[in-house]
Amino acid sequence: MSDKELKVLIDERTLSQRIKELALGINAYYGTKNELTVVCVLKGAVMFFCELAKHLKMPVRMEFVSLSSYGDAQKSSGKVSALNLSLPPLEGKNVLVVEDIMDTGLTLNFLLDFIRSKCKAKNVKLAVMFDKKCARKYPLVPDFYAFDVDDKFIVGFGLDYLEFNRNLPYIGYYE
Numbered sequence: 001m002s003d004k005e006l007k008v009l010i011d012e013r014t015l016s017q018r019i020k021e022l023a024l025g026i027n028a029y030y031g032t033k034n035e036l037t038v039v040c041v042l043k044g045a046v047m048f049f050c051e052l053a054k055h056l057k058m059p060v061r062m063e064f065v066s067l068s069s070y071g072d073a074q075k076s077s078g079k080v081s082a083l084n085l086s087l088p089p090l091e092g093k094n095v096l097v098v099e100d101i102m103d104t105g106l107t108l109n110f111l112l113d114f115i116r117s118k119c120k121a122k123n124v125k126l127a128v129m130f131d132k133k134c135a136r137k138y139p140l141v142p143d144f145y146a147f148d149v150d151d152k153f154i155v156g157f158g159l160d161y162l163e164f165n166r167n168l169p170y171i172g173y174y175e
């Protein structure tokens, strides 16, 4: 892990309040009648996905894909590994991709390309917990995001450092 001290950036209560607010915005956008396929990008989005899904009011299908771009460092490897990309037929469906953090945008650029070209979904939108705008290399903007974050490496609530810290109920950083 790290010799440095772990500081709290966003506490548990603030996280859950803001994620609930985001879910209300998503409910308002889609309405409560039509089904929505919500795609969780494992592993990092797992906590955000569950917290968000609790407050969605339309009929929801949950799907999971597994991607990796970071390797074991704090900088993007520049390459996406698709560990599991199996999705059911999405033709004509509303799809919401849910990711932990958009950094360079490489991972989501890859996944959105894949879903748009292979799956013929009616509509594909993107919800991220953190938008790290300053690191962006691909011209992507999330449709829904909970927090902006500056160029620091954060952990907790799904986000890892060397695969640890995903279980923390808050967002922290090492200082």
Ligand code: IMP
Pocket: 044, 069, 070, 076, 099, 100, 101, 102, 103, 104, 105, 106, 107, 108, 132, 152, 153, 154, 155, 159, 160, 161
């Ligand atoms: P991107 O492909 O460069 O946008 O990187 C996105 C992925 O990198 C995320 O899904 C995270 O898994 C990881 N990542 C980016 N920034 C952070 C961070 O600050 N903490 C932990 N993981 C991060």
Ligand code: MG
Pocket: 041, 042, 043, 044, 045, 099, 100, 101
């Ligand atoms: Mg991730």
